[in-house]
Every structure is written in C-alpha cells, then in structure tokens.
Amino acid sequence: MTRLLILGGTTEASLLARAVAEAGIKAVFSYAGRTEQPTAQPLPTRIGGFGGAEGLAAYIRGEGVTHLVDATHPFAAQMSRNAIKACSLTDTSICAFERPPWVAGEGDVWHPVADMSAAADALPEAPARVFLAIGKLHIAEFVHKPQHSYLLRLVDPPEGPLPLPDAKAVIARGPFTEAGDLALLQRHRITHIVAKNAGGAGAEAKLKAARTLGIPVILIDRPQLPARTVFGTVADVLEWLCKKGNIAHPAGEDQYTADHPTRLGE
Numbered sequence: 001m002t003r004l005l006i007l008g009g010t011t012e013a014s015l016l017a018r019a020v021a022e023a024g025i026k027a028v029f030s031y032a033g034r035t036e037q038p039t040a041q042p043l044p045t046r047i048g049g050f051g052g053a054e055g056l057a058a059y060i061r062g063e064g065v066t067h068l069v070d071a072t073h074p075f076a077a078q079m080s081r082n083a084i085k086a087c088s089l090t091d092t093s094i095c096a097f098e099r100p101p102w103v104a105g106e107g108d109v110w111h112p113v114a115d116m117s118a119a120a121d122a123l124p125e126a127p128a129r130v131f132l133a134i135g136k137l138h139i140a141e142f143v144h145k146p147q148h149s150y151l152l153r154l155v156d157p158p159e160g161p162l163p164l165p166d167a168k169a170v171i172a173r174g175p176f177t178e179a180g181d182l183a184l185l186q187r188h189r190i191t192h193i194v195a196k197n198a199g200g201a202g203a204e205a206k207l208k209a210a211r212t213l214g215i216p217v218i219l220i221d222r223p224q225l226p227a228r229t230v231f232g233t234v235a236d237v238l239e240w241l242c243k244k245g246n247i248a249h250p251a252g253e254d255q256y257t258a259d260h261p262t263r264l265g266e
C-alpha cells in the first residue's frame, strides 16, 4: 500500500498536494513550522522538524512511508540532504519536485554570487537602498554593511528589533505580482535587490520589476545537492509514483498532458 510523504513549503508542493489529494493517493504533507500560519493543504499535514536524517528515517519506518517527494525550496538544502540519507537508510523511493533556476534575460542587470556572505560583500561601499528579499533567516550576514538603508520582506512580523541600524520590514506572504513589486521598489526608492535564485513564479515578480527599472539584482546561486531524481512537473511526479508505487494511474494514462500537468479530469 503506497503511502506518500511530501516535504513541502513551496508553490510546487501545494500544486502537487492538490493533485495527489484529487487522485486519492494516501499521503501526508510536511511543513518545517517556519511560519505562524502555513497555507492549509488538502492532505493530512504535520508541522515541525523530524530530528535530522535519523529522525526522518524513524518517521518513515513508524508511519510506513513507501515514497517520499522532496518538494522543498531549492535553498532548503539540509532538508533535502536529510531526505536522501533517510531514504537510503530505509530503502524508500525518493524523488525531488523542483522548479528550474531563473536565467537572465534581455535587460536584466544580475550579479550572481555563491552564497549569502558573498551577496553582502557584493553591495557597494557607498550607501544604497537595498531590498533584502531573502526572508529573515540570514539578515545577520548584512550587519557588517550598516551604511545601507534596508527594506526586508518577511512572512511573519519580526519577534524583536531588526539587527540593522536602518531597516524596515514589510510583512507579506507571496506569491507576489509584478505590479505590486514595481510599486514597492519605487515607493522605497530601491537601488539594489538581494535575492535567492529560487526559480518558480512565486518569487520572480521582483526580478521582472527590477528589469523594468534597471535595478541591479545580486542573485544567490543555489546550494549544491547530491545527485537525485528530479522532476519539473506534477505530471512527471505522478507518473513516477504510479510506476514506483504500482498504483493505477490516477485516472487513465492520458490524464496529464504536458501543458496542463496539474489539471485532473477537467
């Protein structure tokens, strides 16, 4: 009996959860518990860490998980590494569901950097107005650049004062729109953006707005992950699941087409 664990926390994970629920596949959705009110999912949901790779392996054994889809964010590298190790320890089928990285287009002024610390170093010495679109986990990396005026975008209000002398936070949960991000950049007279190369549609609005305004973007490359099976569409994940889990294809072979990978039986 197939029992799927989806490691979530992204737009892709929410799309997959909907398709899995509609296909009637037995599954559990997992959040880390990073935000106060994560988006509700159409599947039984657990919230919180597992306790490292060993804790995840124990969860897999205890819950009889047969398949794991890692649909976490490309920067959730520790979770992805733990998932690979736990599935190897328990001989559980695993694949990743991930969006491709963004690639610079005409008019983009991007400065790729290897990590968060290199992003801080890439800021100019002269005072700038920086949109730190990196959430709250890595703000401390910018403390040694106090000369800038920072705009942060956070999912939840910060618990205490921000560790930067000149910083303000907007509280918003994406996915974001190009018009909204254009207005945000103009309202705050932003001169530089720092962002992760998250890929996907939920976070790219700020890049499109930056292109329109000719604002440079310091873009952080994704962390390297061990080799694994990676899919880019819900249809491919479900195909994998049916093959691996010998479940009857949710509703006939032709159910998923390339252009509507998440549309079921409409």
Ligand code: 3Y8
Residues within 6 Å of the ligand: 008, 009, 010, 011, 012, 014, 030, 031, 032, 033, 034, 035, 037, 038, 039, 073, 133, 134, 135, 136, 137, 138, 153, 154, 155, 156, 173, 174, 175, 176, 195, 196, 198, 200, 201, 202, 203, 206
């Ligand atoms: C808790 C689940 C969905 C998922 C929505 C996507 C889109 C909006 C864009 C900006 C960039 C950022 C941040 C961001 C985006 C989606 C997606 C995406 C970036 C939620 C979510 C959880 C988190 C955790 C949160 C991090 C933070 C990162 C904010 C839910 C809303 C900056 C990453 O306050 C904190 O501690 C926030 C922490 C990890 C990165 C960081 O280092 O701070 N995401 N984001 C998940 C869990 O508990 O397991 O609460 O509903 C999910 C989404 N965030 O259902 O449609 O898919 O990318 N999330 C980045 O990409 O740069 C915002 O502001 O422009």
Ligand code: NAP
Residues within 6 Å of the ligand: 007, 008, 009, 010, 030, 031, 032, 033, 034, 047, 048, 049, 050, 051, 052, 053, 055, 056, 071, 072, 073, 075, 076, 077, 078, 079, 080, 082, 135, 196
């Ligand atoms: P991370 O650094 O890779 O993981 C740190 C620890 O958080 C993991 O070792 C695990 O704890 C726990 N964890 C992470 N994702 C989990 C999940 N889906 N279910 C249960 N436990 C989880 O992860 P992160 O970068 O902090 O991301 C946390 C969550 O936010 C993930 O769901 C991710 O998809 C989402 N998210 C992250 C970003 C980002 O920029 N990093 C952006 C958007 C969404 P244990 O070791 O105790 O098991």
